[in-house]
Every structure is written in C-alpha cells, then in structure tokens.
Amino acid sequence: MLDLLVSPLFQIVALGLAGIVVWHLQGRSRPTARLLVQIAFFAAMTAILFANGISPLKFEPLREGGAMLIAAKTLWWVHLAWASIGFVRIYIVLDGKPREARVLQDLIIAAVYLAVTLSVLAFVFDFAIGTLLATSGVLAIILGLALQSTLNDLFSGLALTLGRPYTIGDWIILADGTEGRVAESTWRSTHILTPANNVAVLPNSFLAKIGLTNVNRPDESHLLVLPLRVKAVHPPSFVVEKMRQAMIGANNITHDPAPAVALKGIDAFAMDIELQFRVRHPSDRIPARNELIDLVYRQCMETGISLALPAASSVFIENIHTDHSLPDPLRELLQDNPIFADLEQDELHKLEVSARLRRYRPGDTFFEGADSASGLLIVRSGAVSVLSDGKEVLRLAPGAIFGQIDGVPLATKYQALTVLEAYEIDGPTLASLFKDHPEIQNNVTRHLSGLTGNGLATGSSREEHVSILRTVRGLLGK
Structure with a gap:
C-alpha cells in the first residue's frame, strides 16, 4: 500500500482527480481562481512527470501498471487543455465586441480540444496520426461535398x-x-x-x-422620396416654395435636417419634382407618406397647382395655359373638417361671409397675452407651430383649426413658420353657431383641449378641459 502511495504515477492521477474536483468547486463565476487552480495542479503534475523521467510527449510501451501510466498522461493532457482554455476565456477579449470575442474564443477552444485529442491518441495510445489524418481528409472531402450548403x-x-x-x-x-x-x-x-x-x-x-x-446606422432616421409631376402653369420657383411650405406643416417627418424639394426635369406640359424628407423610424414611413400626400393635395387645391399625367401618357391637352379659377377655399376647408362637416350650405355661407382672410409673415405669433380676443383660425396655406413652454409640440398644416380661449395656459402659443394665410372666425359668430349646434361646441372644445394639452390630442388634464368648456359657454352667455 505504501509503495502505491509513493508511486509517481499514483501521485499524478491523484493530483489530476483532485484538480478536477477543485476546478468544479470554484464555479463559473470565478474564472481567475479556476485558471490559477488549473495552472497550479498542471505545474505539480508536470514536475512529478519530468522528475521521474516520464515524458508525456512520447509513447512508452506498456508494462506492468500500464493502466496507471495511461491515466496519468491522459489527465496531464486534460489539465493542459483546461489551463489553455482558461487563459483564452480571460485574456482573448475584443474591446466593445463581446460577440466577436466569443466566436474567436470558441474557435481557439475547438482547436485546443482537437490538438489535445490527437496528442493523446499519438503519445498515449500510439495511434498513427498520419494515417488517421489522411483517412479523415478523405472523409472530410466526402462530408464537405455532402454538406456543402450547410458549410456555406x-x-x-x-x-x-x-x-x-x-x-x-x-x-x-x-x-x-x-x-x-x-x-x-x-x-x-x-x-x-x-x-x-x-x-x-x-x-x-x-x-x-x-x-x-x-437602417439603424448611424441611427434609424433615413431619407424617403415622394415623386410628383405637376402641370407647367406656374413658375418652378413658385411650385418649389409651395411644396416646401406643405412639408413644413408635417408632424411625422423630421425637420432637422429640413425637407427639400428637388426639380428633376421639365417639358412642354409638366415638371417633375421630388419631395425629399427624413423619418425618425421605419415605422413612420407609411404615416409620413400618407400625411405628405394629404398636405400636397391640400396645398395644390389652395394654390391652383394641378397634378399632371405621367410622361408616358399620350392625351390631347387643350388650353393648358388658361387661368384656373380656384374653388371657394373656406367652404371646402370647413366641409373637409369633421367638426363642421354636418353644417348646411346656408350655415357654411354665413361663416364664409363673416370670416376674414388674414396674412402673416414667418415668425408672427397669435393669441399672445391674457387679453387676446377669443376666436378660431383656419389655415388656408402655410404652416403653424404650436409651442408649449417654449418647446414645439405640434405643427399645423392647411385645413387645421386653432384658437385662443380664456383659461388656456399662457405658456401655449402659436407661431407662423412660413408665409401664412388663415381665415379668422370671431367669437360672436361662433356664439351664434354654438347656440344652434351644441355638438359643434363640444367638438371644438375637445379639439382645442387636445392642441393645448400636449399637442397630440391625447387628452388634457380634467381641470383644463373644464376651464375651456366654461369659457366657451361664456361666449354663449350661459
């Protein structure tokens, strides 16, 4: 028994098994401690092997106790592999690229295991590695052809x-x-x-x-293009400016950098233009495109710009340069808005007669101060910015309705972004309308509450809604 305990092969096997137990007890959360344990046990096993003239790098014919020699050499190679892998896991790191580092580590570890396996076969069991490699090469070719798609x-x-x-x-x-x-x-x-x-x-x-x-690089915002073809009845500069104004009023696109209008070509009948704009996220593409098409349509209706047929179409065009008489814009604006869509023609006519067309320059502000007169403005052309506490929360385009009512927070104001034309409906006219149509009064209240609450019409606080409703009823003398 004593001879067995002092046997170098037994000591190596014992150290190898003890190293495996201690290695598992360290746990995955302590890679440095694991590496130190692996190095310590591997160094001790190596010292015993070479001190007794046993080389793990060459095959020795088996004699008495051959099983112990095989176990000792095999454990030595296993500990060499684990020590190398522990070093790779800790020190093969690519800064800021954990995924690439893990792939590189896995490739190196696979190479270590393959090399150790071949070494054990050659130096412990005396396998002819050359013949094995030649055979495995033929097998690799066969498997490569069979698994070509998978390997690709x-x-x-x-x-x-x-x-x-x-x-x-x-x-x-x-x-x-x-x-x-x-x-x-x-x-x-x-x-x-x-x-x-x-x-x-x-x-x-x-x-x-x-x-x-x-799309995510450098960020998720990216450029979109909306092609248009309009009749050549206005100067190109006029068309470019009106399309630019239409895009300024959009809420689903980014305005830094600003959207652009590019002239692509012109012929005897029409000019080709592109509206170039950016969206914040891929999910904004459809809402942004829908919004811009709606804004362009409204702008064309208000300014007399006519869309042209595709260049490939062959049609007879007569009097292309005759003046286009514009439809009555206020009536169409009111009819297109859900708030006033149910009004009769005579009621729409009364609003048209009482309304006044106002023109503003870029930067002009509306309804500033607590003494501002109550009323509504309906945008005919141009764009308006809704500001709350000095920050823009919404943009209003042609057809939008906004106004000032007592009780609205003074931090909210409206500012013209472009040359602006808007119809003004004063308080007395609204009061007369609200008497006959209380549902319009409620709709206007909710609409203004949404504009002044958070710019997205998702609802204001209950106190602001009650205050605005009380003021609107005050216009009616109730």
Missing part, C-alpha cells in the same frame, strides 16, 4: 458575425425588397421579423451575397 451557411454566418453588418434589433432592407428587424442570428440562418409580423428565415449564405441596407 456556417462560414457565411462566421463572416457575418465578424463583419457585423447588423446586430440583433437592427432594421435591415435587402436588395430584393425584403425588410424587417433582426430577431435572431444563428450559425446557419438569420431570422427577420417583417412588418407583416411574420418571421422570415434567411440562410446566412444568402445574406452574405445579397446587398443590404442597415
């Missing part, structure tokens, strides 16, 4: 991981039109959550070949 996806996934054209959560647009947010990325495929709320699974080899646009 695998290495493409590695290239995409290291190149980082996108990360989880990015919104990407592929050259074939597929778009969505990256939900998951594996070694073989990438999962994209599309706007239709479906998951598109794309092989990594496909993504590595096709061009893609990452």
